[in-house]
Amino acid sequence: MPETAAAVTRTPSGRLALAASPEQIALGPLDGRYQSAVAPLVDYLSEAALNRDRVAVEVEWLIHLTGNSVLPGAGPLSAEQQEKLRGIVTEFDAAAVAELAEIEAVTVHDVKAVEYYISRRLPAIGIENLTAMVHFGCTSEDINNLSYALGIKGAVEDVWLPAARSLVGQIEAMAEENRAVPMLSRTHGQPATPTTLGKELAVIAHRLGRQLDRIAKTEYLGKINGATGTYAAHVASVPGADWQAVSKSFVEGLGLTWNPLTTQIESHDWQAELYSDIARFNRILHNVCTDIWSYISIGYFRQIPVTGATGSSTMPHKVNPIRFENAEANLEISNGLLDTLAATLVTSRWQRDLTDSSSQRNIGVAFGHSLLAISNVAKGLKALDVAAEVLAGDLDTNWEVLGEAIQMVMRAEAIAGVPGMENPYERLKDLTRGHRVDADRMKEFVSGLGLSADAEARLLALTPGGYTGIADQLVDHLK
Known part of the structure; x- marks a missing residue:
């Protein structure tokens, strides 16, 4: 049946378009081929998660201001009103994402759209008189820095660290199991004083574990102090309030560390520190991949074939170390982004520029490639069998x-x-x-x-x- 103009959509070069809507097909591998491996990060580092956290910060700020009677005439909300306000966050779903996008299409400003989104819901709660308190005294970065901190903290503590710790635990178990298996060392690639396979795996686990200890101690900073970090609008509108105390108690109430000295932005130094630590973990893990790959190539490890899997399209005997090769590539991509984020986020022209806005939208991608690599290494290690007789023969x-x-x-x-x-x-x-x-x-x-x-x-x-x-x-x- 011949194609008709109404039946197909083509690109400007004449190629058949893959979908009626670009949103139906993923551009990047993390949202396509590897989506299942990185799916847990969506709840923390996606655009939708960022908007949900923005809504959460705005709602909590309103509850905090009223709960502490910071503004004259706006006393504490009832428990029911607070619950309904927080329901705006807990009920944030696909429809909410779509509505927020519609508002932003008009405002052309993501945080302003969040303000309007919340304001629309106040009449149903019976507090439409408090509409002016939504986003009170805030610059957009007050909301954004806290939202990013919450999302990153959650992603690290709930997703990335557990996966990384599980991998290190897997390597530790291999080290214990093979603690006494003798192995020829190779310094400079040449035969050297023997070691044991378990001891070499223990070195790896120890190195990775030290980095995880550093990452677990990350300090997640936040601020809420106005357009240039001076509380100018706050003092002008309510001069009698202790705005530093209000700010500090709010930030700490979110589970973050209060940063008392900032420009318009929270300086992002803590992010740079975190990304450098994760990049260092990635680099050590990359070294693990190249070493394991090399041990496989000389026969120290046998790879356990997966039923039905194809190692080579033309050589049926092959079982390729693809998990470790895939991990290498993803660790390199992750570090490319992490290094860029760590280098650029510590710089902001004078009191503010927007380079961080675009940069931070790639945080989830950087974490995603690292998480994918961790998953691949874990799967690769599970498919290894120690060839003790090969190790013994090499020694002999x-x-x-x-x-x-x-x-x-x-x-x-x-x-x-x-x-x-x-x-x-x-x-x-x-x-x-x-x-x-x-x-x-x-x-x-x-x-x-x-x-x-x-x-x-x-x-x-x-x-x-x-x-x-x-x-x-x-x-x-x-x-």
């Missing part, structure tokens, strides 16, 4: 790594007065550097050194797999 072909132990024993013997222990480093260098040394050759070398009986017995009993020091005990530091 690298007896030269015992050169360090032999050299140090010779030094200790020299200090104890055993003769013939001169130049231990040079002698081991001649034996091992650039050469493969097997068990027999190493034992022959040790037997010919003239060591004390005890020292010789210890070295002859030593194997690469047994030369791990107290690596397994170090895992206990995670407790």
Whole structure:
């Protein structure tokens, strides 16, 4: 059947449009392909969540002002009136989002639209006489900085931190399970003093855990002090009020830390600090991904195939480490945004410019890519199986790594007065550097050194797999 003009929509270049409305198809992957992994962030960092939090801040400000009788003639609201006011927030749904958008289309100002949205509902509560108190003494940034702080705090504490802690806990469990599994170290990519797989995983968990401790202690600041942070309009309208006390108690009542000194904006320094800490966590996790990827490539880990999954479109034998590769990419994207936010949000020309307004709209995207990466690493780790026999075989072909132990024993013997222990480093260098040394050759070398009986017995009993020091005990530091 031929197409008709009424049946299809085409782009200016003639391509078939994908949907009648652009809103029906996601432009970015976080709202499309990966939506399920980042969905919990929508309730905190989406545009709709920001508007809900703006409504919440405006409502609480009105309740705070009346509850403290700050303005003459506007005393405390009844419990029922307060409940109905807060109902404007709890009932904020898709219809509310649409209504707010319609108001903003007229005001061309998002926060002013919120003010009108609330004012429309006061008559039904029986407090239309308090319409003038909605947004009283506020500049838009008074509402925005508190709304962003609430959304970010919720996203970190309720979504991002629990996911990150779960991942670290997963790595800690792997460290405990493999605490005594010997593994050849590779410094500069070359065979080096053996360790245990568990100890190396413990290092990762410890590094990530330190960053989570820093992030958990984040101080979320807020302010509500007027157009340039001077309470000028407040004092001019109600000179008898202790406006600093009113402001401080309100901000702290929201669960935030009061910032007493600001320009028109809250300076966003706390945001920059938070984003730098999360970016550092991301970078450590990126290092984890590249290391695990490399261990997979040399066979230390086997990947457990997923039933029905395709590793390669042409090579059926392959099980690709896609979870770790996906995580790498998303961590890089997240950090690109986090680094930009941390760098730009600390700067505002004189008392105010609007660069932060556009920048902060990408906070959810930065968190989303990090959360997606955490999810992928967690899934990737679950699909790994330790190839203990490969680790053991690698150790058995690298007896030269015992050169360090032999050299140090010779030094200790020299200090104890055993003769013939001169130049231990040079002698081991001649034996091992650039050469493969097997068990027999190493034992022959040790037997010919003239060591004390005890020292010789210890070295002859030593194997690469047994030369791990107290690596397994170090895992206990995670407790």
